Amino acid sequence: MKEVKKLKKIGLYIHIPFCYKKCSYCDFISFKYNDQNIDQYVKALLKEIELYSSRLKKYKVKTLFIGGGTPSALTIDKMDTIVNKLYKSLSIESGIEFSVESNPGTLTKEKLEGYLKIGVNRLSIGLQSFNDRILNSIGRIHSKEIFLRNYHTARDVGFDNINIDLMYGLPGQSLSDWKDTLEKVIELRPEHISAYALKIEEGTRFYDLYLQNKLHLADEEEEREMYHYTIETLNKQGIVQYEISNFAKEDYECEHNLIYWNNEEFLGLGLAAHSYLNFCRFANTNNFEEYINLLNNGKLPVSTKENKSREDEIFETMFLGLRLTKGVNVNKFKKRFRLNPLEIYKYKLDKMIKLGLITVDENSIRLTRYGMDVSNQVFLEFIPE
Ligand SMILES: C[S@@+](CC[C@H](N)C(=O)[O-])C[C@H]1O[C@@H](n2cnc3c(N)ncnc32)[C@H](O)[C@@H]1O
Ligand code: SF4
Known part of the structure; x- marks a missing residue:
């Protein structure tokens, strides 16, 4: 009898490198939203998916995560085209966790309904702060009202698994501002919260201001106080810390991100996306033109590759696993x-x-x-x- 080999399970990440406007702290790979660039990009991404359809015969996708940048900057038609192509070309388990990242300033009821139709079952919304003064000062394109409207619409149309991204240690943010943000967010009962300490990244507006001594940041002790307050407050509310910056109600931990922390295999598609398959870490180019040209010529846009030794794998399993509270x-x-x-x-x-x-x-x-x-x-x- 023919031996049936079990397919290996992987996470799949798709990068959408567009934002309406760059936030002052962010160094994620993203460009200003522009219809022409987006058309070119989606076409190239479809080709990349196609190129992997024969290469991934031994793999089955167990989580799907569309991140950015701002995936919600795309029209629902474009998202539909990408997701259709994924399902046609790759082997994807049914009923898997399927997350999409969004900026509240780009969401509409039509998009939210459209996401559900194409199978998205976990929505991540970047709020950062519940304070309009702070939102404005960090370069966000939305107010707390816009966030609230979209959050409630997402619930109304049927999302029952929502993450909210928050940031603390922001310029001009006091401990009481942060406590207020947490309190308002807890009232909304999200299933998941990611709370990140602000990192000053090279190449951002905040980095320049920092070098000029023009950023009024919390000192290390204040930032730690915000962190400890977050852990205690959310744990008490049943939104329990499971990773250094991540909190979830029981059974709502992000399965896709757990793949990274458990040092399991994943494939990343799109500009600058990273992958870990077959003991090899590799990354796509972060040059937009190069990404488009390579794919137009039928080539994979991989620019770096690093084979991992057993020692590397052991070390990475240790330090990634230690990020988890378990x-x-x-x-x-x-x-x-x-x-x-x-x-x-x-x-x-x-x-x-x-x-x-x-x-x-x-x-x-x-x-x-x-x-x-x-x-x-x-x-x-x-x-x-
Ligand atoms: C891809 S964005 C989320 C979706 C969407 N682009 C948005 O901003 O609403 C990922 C998240 O990373 C966090 N982040 C980005 N840059 C950061 C930085 N320099 N320090 C800490 N957190 C950061 C923010 O919380 C942000 O929501
Ligand atoms: S935080 Fe989100 S919206 Fe802001 S620049 Fe980064 S990816 Fe774009």
């Missing part, structure tokens, strides 16, 4: 690598336990609260020598 699962680690992490990292773990950065029990290795505060330093400890 930590690294010792049994899963043993099964995957045939190595006991409690033994191979014994010396390092003992040191970090003494410093109060890590706790260990029979089946997990986790960061402590203090460890989460200084997580980047802890991750460095696991780099192979």
